[in-house]
Amino acid sequence: MMDREILQIFLRSGPARKYDVGHFSRRVAAETGDSSALLFRTHFLNHSILFKSVVIDKSYKISESRPISTIIYSPYDYLKPGDGGESFIFSEENFQRFFQYKVRSETVDIASFSSDLDALNVFDSVPTFSPIIIELAFTRSNIRPSSIYFDLTPELRVKLNTHMKARIRPLIVAAYEQSSCDIERAVEEMTSKLLYLEDADSVMPLIEALRLDPSTALEVLSSWIGITYFEYEYAALQPQLRALSEWITKNAKTKDSLRPNESEYLATLSRFVRGRMKEEWARVVDLSKTYRETYHALVFKSDIKRFSDFLNSCRHVYWDLGETLGRFEQATIAWRMFERQLMGHKPSYRVVISLYTVLRKLLGAPPAATAPDPEDSLGENRGGFSTLTADLF
Amino acid sequence: MRPPPLPERRKEERYLAPGMVVHCDGEACAVIDVSRSAVRFVRSQGLMLGCDRHDLVLEFPRAGGVVRYPVEGRIIRFTQLCVVMGYDPPAADWEQQIKALDTAELTALTDF
Numbered sequence: 001m002m003d004r005e006i007l008q009i010f011l012r013s014g015p016a017r018k019y020d021v022g023h024f025s026r027r028v029a030a031e032t033g034d035s036s037a038l039l040f041r042t043h044f045l046n047h048s049i050l051f052k053s054v055v056i057d058k059s060y061k062i063s064e065s066r067p068i069s070t071i072i073y074s075p076y077d078y079l080k081p082g083d084g085g086e087s088f089i090f091s092e093e094n095f096q097r098f099f100q101y102k103v104r105s106e107t108v109d110i111a112s113f114s115s116d117l118d119a120l121n122v123f124d125s126v127p128t129f130s131p132i133i134i135e136l137a138f139t140r141s142n143i144r145p146s147s148i149y150f151d152l153t154p155e156l157r158v159k160l161n162t163h164m165k166a167r168i169r170p171l172i173v174a175a176y177e178q179s180s181c182d183i184e185r186a187v188e189e190m191t192s193k194l195l196y197l198e199d200a201d202s203v204m205p206l207i208e209a210l211r212l213d214p215s216t217a218l219e220v221l222s223s224w225i226g227i228t229y230f231e232y233e234y235a236a237l238q239p240q241l242r243a244l245s246e247w248i249t250k251n252a253k254t255k256d257s258l259r260p261n262e263s264e265y266l267a268t269l270s271r272f273v274r275g276r277m278k279e280e281w282a283r284v285v286d287l288s289k290t291y292r293e294t295y296h297a298l299v300f301k302s303d304i305k306r307f308s309d310f311l312n313s314c315r316h317v318y319w320d321l322g323e324t325l326g327r328f329e330q331a332t333i334a335w336r337m338f339e340r341q342l343m344g345h346k347p348s349y350r351v352v353i354s355l356y357t358v359l360r361k362l363l364g365a366p367p368a369a370t371a372p373d374p375e376d377s378l379g380e381n382r383g384g385f386s387t388l389t390a391d392l393f
Numbered sequence: 394m395r396p397p398p399l400p401e402r403r404k405e406e407r408y409l410a411p412g413m414v415v416h417c418d419g420e421a422c423a424v425i426d427v428s429r430s431a432v433r434f435v436r437s438q439g440l441m442l443g444c445d446r447h448d449l450v451l452e453f454p455r456a457g458g459v460v461r462y463p464v465e466g467r468i469i470r471f472t473q474l475c476v477v478m479g480y481d482p483p484a485a486d487w488e489q490q491i492k493a494l495d496t497a498e499l500t501a502l503t504d505f
Contacts, residue, residue: 166411166496169435170425173474187435187474188423235500245505278505285502292497299426300407 009358010051010073011082012337014329015151016233016322019050019129022078024149031148039145040116044102047078050123052326055089068323070124072098090124092117119143127322132160132229140197140222160232165191167228170299175209177302197222211308220311223318227291230321234284237325240332241281247335248274255346262349269356276363277331284324287317331362405429410494416450417466417476425475427451429488432466433477442471449480453494460490 010018021039025046028037040046055069072095075085088094099113122141126133135150135157152160172190193202197218207217248270258266290310298307338347338355347355405428413424415434418441422434432451436442449466452459466478484490492498 162411163496165423166409169423170409173425173435176474177472191423231496231500234502238502242505281502282504285504288502 007073007084008082009330010053010071011049012330012333013051013326014333016128016130016326016329017052019123019134021045022047022049022075022081024151028146028148032146037146039119039149042099042102042113042116044074045072045116045120047075049073049075049081050129052128052322053089054323067319068127068326070120072120074102090120092121095120119145126226127319128325130229130233130325132157133226136196136222136225140218142198160229161195163232164195164225164228167295168194168225171295172206174299174302175206175304194221195225197225210304210311212311216315220315223315224311226318227314227321230318230325231288231291233325234288234321237328237332240336241277241328244332244335245274245277248277253346254349254352256349258349266349266352266356269353269360273356273359273363276360280324280328280363284321287321291317327362331359334358334362405431406488406492407433408491408495409497410453410491411496413451413453413491413494416448416452417478418447422476427491429482429491431469431477431479433475436471436474436476440476442468442476447478449478451480451483 025038028039029035038046051071051073052068053071054067070090071087072090073081073085073087075081075083077083086098088098095117096113118141119138122137122143123129123134125141126137131150131152135152138145138150150157168191169187172187172194176187176190190203190206193199194206197203200218203218203221204214207214207221210217212220254266291314294307294310297303334355338351342351407426407428409426410424413427415422415424415432417434420437420440422437422440425433425435427433432449445468447466447468449464451462451464454460462483464480464483466480469477469479471477482488
């Protein structure tokens with residue numbers, strides 16, 4: 001059984017949390033007419049929807065190094081995903097089990113398992129499905145799907161690349177000017193190489209200049225580049241969050257006359273939601289400040305140590321910012337839907353409470369799924385929506 | 394031996410301006426950072442830095458199209474990787490214009 005209410009919330013998520021493979025597969029089929037251009041070789045994966053969710057392990061803990069997992073959702077009816085389906089939390093083991101289970105019900109080319117697993121690992125390696133994050137991750141893995149899968153207009157792609165290169169270019173110059181290594185490579189070439197991180201050897205002098213551990217350097221650098229992108233995403237989200245915060249303060253009035261206990265409950269909920277928003281946002285602002293200060297220390301003051309120290313912690317910051325971005329994005333989507341449904345009218349008490357309840361659950365604790373129990377039999381509990389902690393929305 | 398940077402430039406606010414390009418004697422070079430009276434840009438391989446003064450065109454995208462400001466550049470310093478040139482601000486609101494392009498300015502987050 002699937003918790004449909006939770007499923008609906010997931011299906012209404014923004015691009016940080018939801019990646020609709022089926023939607024892109026249909027576009028690829030319509031625009032190219034070439035089935036070999038589809039991302040996966042396995043039929044059900046080309047009609048699946050991927051979600052990011054916090055996963056709680058059996059001891060009710062969230063992994064600190066990677067707090068978000070990827071849920072693969074396979075709808076029963078590909079055109080009506082809200083009507084239910086099967087899901088599992090992605091891991092190679094879970095995928096293998098689910099794959100074998102699906103082989104029984106449809107024709108599957110077993111040879112496709114490996115390439116599909118590679119693509120799923122790329123999706124799982126990042127904290128959000130933001131198009132540029134996905135595109136960079138695929139490029140770094142040397143997997144080149146149709147550009148339709150990245151859902152970026154050429155203008156937006158140029159804008160984001162320009163933004164990130166403007167951040168990376170001074171970093172290259174600052175690192176190399178302090179380095180004793182050979183710096184014959186042109187700055188522009190190195191800037192592109194660092195952005196796409198396709199070739200570890202080509203950025204090795206930079207890794208040395210930044211005093212990074214070579215075994216983790218690529219992950220560290222890709223995390224830093226991810227944070228650079230999130231800087232842009234958060235800036236875009238900021239006005240909407242500010243508007244939501246102001247709406248809570250000024251406009252969240254109901255059309256009903258309320259009893260004292262109802263007024264008190266509403267006030268308590270709104271205080272909690274606004275307090276959590278402020279608290280979470282302040283944390284993001286603080287992380288952003290550290291990112292900027294350490295960057296400026298290197299680029300303008302030649303302080304490589306502070307920057308390197310931040311780099312060594314930035315994998316955690318990257319995943320944290322990605323998870324929080326998903327929550328904020330979902331909160332603003334919930335509020336926009338609420339406003340749209342009201343069409344300028346004052347809401348009833350019940351409707352306002354339901355919005356606050358969703359916001360409280362989004363902002364109060366991350367939406368979470370429980371990790372699969374290996375003892376569960378196939379097809380019953382693969383750690384997807386069936387085991388999502390029911391009260392988190 | 395590198396000449397020491399001019400103290401005035403060090404005091405100025407420096408901006409990272411995505412999409413800004415400087416044409417030095419006709420050679421397009423990516424800008425690393427720019428301040429009110431100096432620009433640091435990537436040293437392209439064909440750039441000849443024999444004389445102190447060079448023709449610069451500061452170019453950046455705007456909503457209505459690309460904006461270009463021709464100025465005279467004076468070498469402050471250069472390395473194998475980059476060149477720093479000083480110039481006289483080409484417009485009264487020059488600093489506001491480059492500040493409006495700044496990555497940090499465009500993505501600044503503030504508390505509610």
